[in-house]
Structures are given as structure tokens and as C-alpha cells.
Amino acid sequence: MRYFTEEASAEVVNERMGPSVSPRLSRIMSSLVTHLHAFVKDVELTESEWGVAIDFLTRTGQICSDARQEFILLSDVLGVSMLVDAINHRTPGQATETTVFGPFHVDGAPEREMGANISLDGKGETCLFEGRVLDVDGRPIENALVDVWSDNEDGFYDVQQPGVQPPFNNRGIFRTDKDGRYAFRGIKPVAYPIPDDGPVGRMLAALGRHPWRPAHMHFLVTAPGCERLITHIFVAGDAYLTSDAVFGVKETLIVDFKPVVSPSERWRAHFDFVLAPATASRA
Structure with a gap:
């Protein structure tokens, strides 16, 4: 196992996945981590911007109810x-x-x-x-x-x-x-x-x-x-x-x-x- 570095961030995270994970879940999560880390590096996301994103996702979840699904709206x-x-x-x-x-x-x-x-x-x-x-x-x-x-x-x-x-x-x-x-x-x-x-x-x-x-x-x-x-x-x-x-x-x-x-x-x-x-x- 490698220690986390900026250059190898996605690879290090994906290496931690267990050996018994289903092939489909492994493919989905590996790709998600790879693209997410590439996005963060591409825009050089600041800590305050990441805080705004976390707040946005939190508020999106909080407004969801049986009559309203804000995450579907976001996907749309x-x-x-x-x-x-x-x-x-x-x-x-x-x-x-x-x-x-x-x-x-x-x-x-x-x-x-x-x-x-x-x-x-x-x-x-x-x-x-x-x-x-x-x-x-x-x-x-x-x-x-x-x-x-x-x-x-x-x-x-x-x-x-x-x-x-x-x-x-x-x-x-x-x-x-x-x-x-x-x-x-x-x-x-x-x-x-x-x-x-x-x-x-x-x-x-x-x-x-x-x-x-x-x-x-x-x-x-x-x-x-x-x-x-x-x-x-x-x-x-x-x-x-x-x-x-x-x-x-x-x-x-x-x-x-x-x-x-x-x-x-x-x-x-x-x-x-x-x-x-x-x-x-x-x-």
C-alpha cells in the first residue's frame, strides 16, 4: 500500500478497495474516484469552494421529501x-x-x-x-x-x-x-x-x-x-x-x-x- 500523494491520489484511494468487491462496483467506484480526483486537480479546487459544494449537497438532501426529490432534479x-x-x-x-x-x-x-x-x-x-x-x-x-x-x-x-x-x-x-x-x-x-x-x-x-x-x-x-x-x-x-x-x-x-x-x-x-x-x- 502506498501513502497518499497529490500526484497518485486516485490510484492510492482505488488500491484500498477490498479483494471481494463485485467487479461491477469496483469498475464504477474506480472510475468515479479517478474522474473526481481529475476534476479537483483540473480546477485546483479551493477549500472554501469544496465547503460550498458540501453545503450545496447537504441542503439538496435536506429539502428532499416524499413529494420532492431534489437530487433527481439535480441529475435532470x-x-x-x-x-x-x-x-x-x-x-x-x-x-x-x-x-x-x-x-x-x-x-x-x-x-x-x-x-x-x-x-x-x-x-x-x-x-x-x-x-x-x-x-x-x-x-x-x-x-x-x-x-x-x-x-x-x-x-x-x-x-x-x-x-x-x-x-x-x-x-x-x-x-x-x-x-x-x-x-x-x-x-x-x-x-x-x-x-x-x-x-x-x-x-x-x-x-x-x-x-x-x-x-x-x-x-x-x-x-x-x-x-x-x-x-x-x-x-x-x-x-x-x-x-x-x-x-x-x-x-x-x-x-x-x-x-x-x-x-x-x-x-x-x-x-x-x-x-x-x-x-x-x-x-
Whole structure:
């Protein structure tokens, strides 16, 4: 065993790892230590700066609760969430691209009839969402489950406003028909800021970055024999498409919301989802 030196700092720390550590944990921690020490040396981190970092991480943990996960927010705004998603979902070229899950999904949303309206608070401009769920060969997938959720007209999800919004507002699960078709009514989503009243928000402000996400509808699409798809569709023309605070926008997921003249909706959004086979979903 060597003594610690500035020049060999990472090597000395990694040498202390025990012989029975699993190969995967050894690889992860060795790489983490190597890159972390290289970062400290690269910027020649001062003791006061390291103190600020420790305080930031402490406050990030302290603000976390059952309703708020500030570390996920930190991962999101640093682009790590999207990078992990990209590495783990290298799907065939025909398959719909994935994006971040986000913190506002709720288990147990009700399954609703085809065409039902998920907007329960009566706010917002009604939009018909429709399309099909297909496999990579273009065949329709019957009985696929399409789980959807979005913010309301004020830019809040129901879980952010308990007692204000009805439970399961702007949420629902739909089952595709024999042609792979899904359809439901909701509202045209609006842009909203991620929570920026904590350490992550203050970090964004210090970096000259805004906290806004472009308008989007969330989708979680599942079917037997297919890889689970977590994605959004984004409203074309939104001011924040190229500066999404969490880097979630992909060009293939931008959709033209078309105005319509109808007594039941003002907008229409069409999008077909293509699911990758489960056996080919991991690179």
C-alpha cells in the first residue's frame, strides 16, 4: 500500500478497495474516484469552494421529501438523467425515441374508455390526442396500454396541488383497439418551470439558466413482448424547445398541434408510437 500523494491520489484511494468487491462496483467506484480526483486537480479546487459544494449537497438532501426529490432534479438539469436514458435505450432506428420519466407519474391512474376526457378541472384548451401503437415492422399492437399525464392550464400537476386539483386530473390509461389506435381528450399542455425555490434552482440562476420546460404530454406505453416506452410529445413552436431545463426534447418528438373547429376540442395532436421488441432493446 502506498501513502497518499497529490500526484497518485486516485490510484492510492482505488488500491484500498477490498479483494471481494463485485467487479461491477469496483469498475464504477474506480472510475468515479479517478474522474473526481481529475476534476479537483483540473480546477485546483479551493477549500472554501469544496465547503460550498458540501453545503450545496447537504441542503439538496435536506429539502428532499416524499413529494420532492431534489437530487433527481439535480441529475435532470445537469443532463445526467437524459444521458443515462440514452445509454440504456439504444433502440432500433424505427422505434420511438425515449426521454426522461419526470417526477410526476402516479401509479394507479384509472383506465378510461377510448376518447374519454382526462381533464377534470375544466381548465385549458381541449385537445384530441390520437394515433396508433405499432411494432417496428409497422404492424398495429392491440391491447397496448397508453398511460398519459400532463400539467393543467396553470402549469401544475395534480400532485403539486392536492386539494386544489381533483385526484388524477389530466391522467388516464387507455387500451389500444385491434388497429392499434388510441384516442383521448385532454388539454393542450403549457410550459412550466421546474421547482426552483431550492438549491438546484439557485444553482441554475447562478449559471444564467432558466428553469422552464417546454409544453409536453407524458406517455408510458407498454405491450407484451415489447420494450416499455417512456417518452413525451412536445408542442411545436414552444419558446423553450431548444433550452429545456432538463434537456428532454428530441426533434422526433415535436408535434404540430393543429387547430380544429369542433364543439368538443380546439386542438388535435396525432402521433404514432413504435415499440421496440424486448429482445432488441438493449445495446
